[in-house]
Amino acid sequence: MSEPRKLIKKTDATIEALKTQRLRWVMGISQVGVKIDEKRYHEAVDNIMKDEIERQMIIGAVKERGPLTIKELSEATDIPSNRVLRHIIALRKAGTVSEVGEKEHGYLYAVS
Amino acid sequence: MAESEFEPLIVAFCCNWCAYAGADLAGTSRFEYPTNVRIIRVMCTGRIDPPFVLSALRWGADGVLIAGCHPGDCHYVKGNYMMERRFNFLKEVINHLGIEPARLRLEWVSAGEGGKFAALIRDMTKEIKDLGPSPFRRLKSGEPV
Numbered sequence: 001m002s003e004p005r006k007l008i009k010k011t012d013a014t015i016e017a018l019k020t021q022r023l024r025w026v027m028g029i030s031q032v033g034v035k036i037d038e039k040r041y042h043e044a045v046d047n048i049m050k051d052e053i054e055r056q057m058i059i060g061a062v063k064e065r066g067p068l069t070i071k072e073l074s075e076a077t078d079i080p081s082n083r084v085l086r087h088i089i090a091l092r093k094a095g096t097v098s099e100v101g102e103k104e105h106g107y108l109y110a111v112s
Numbered sequence: 113m114a115e116s117e118f119e120p121l122i123v124a125f126c127c128n129w130c131a132y133a134g135a136d137l138a139g140t141s142r143f144e145y146p147t148n149v150r151i152i153r154v155m156c157t158g159r160i161d162p163p164f165v166l167s168a169l170r171w172g173a174d175g176v177l178i179a180g181c182h183p184g185d186c187h188y189v190k191g192n193y194m195m196e197r198r199f200n201f202l203k204e205v206i207n208h209l210g211i212e213p214a215r216l217r218l219e220w221v222s223a224g225e226g227g228k229f230a231a232l233i234r235d236m237t238k239e240i241k242d243l244g245p246s247p248f249r250r251l252k253s254g255e256p257v
Binding site: 004007008010011012014015018019026027028029 | 167
């Protein structure tokens, strides 16, 4: 797919994403005439909060104890390792953490 | 498309109470400004949904201007503050997409500032001309969207 075509696909997806309730809450838009489902609102806010809190916990653990593997991070923070992996992927993408070495068949992550 | 031939297309969302009246005043005062702008009147900048802005860019606008009342002057009390919050979010979004954030502008124009409105359009047209056609327009000239 050509670069401009990719951009169009991504933009169309973004336009749709901006219509989703989760992003609209982040932007502070409540839809007029649409009754906000309280249960879903709490779920979305909880998820966003949970993600942010867990990420800060991971960052805190790495800052405190130096480079850690996914397994060690999971033990240090009491977050299941599959969630830690998800957060590490997100944090790496944002450039907050990076791989600094290897230990026991796993990568070590540190705050960059 | 040669650089000299490029005439940008700017979509301006103007709030009914301030910026639209400002644009009106620019017209009645015979201030000259480029014809590159297409004005869309909205009752308040708070009515502008982020997908509107992104869709304008998606369907061929080279720049989008959002003009509303000065802070504290909103006819609906806080619509312009709401827009400001969304605008900051939108800038992040279009930056993420790889579109120059300078294509998007938020300005405060009161009903008495016809001169400011004309100057703003002149300035923005020049800025977008320097930036060149939007990535979507570049595609449009070559292959069908």
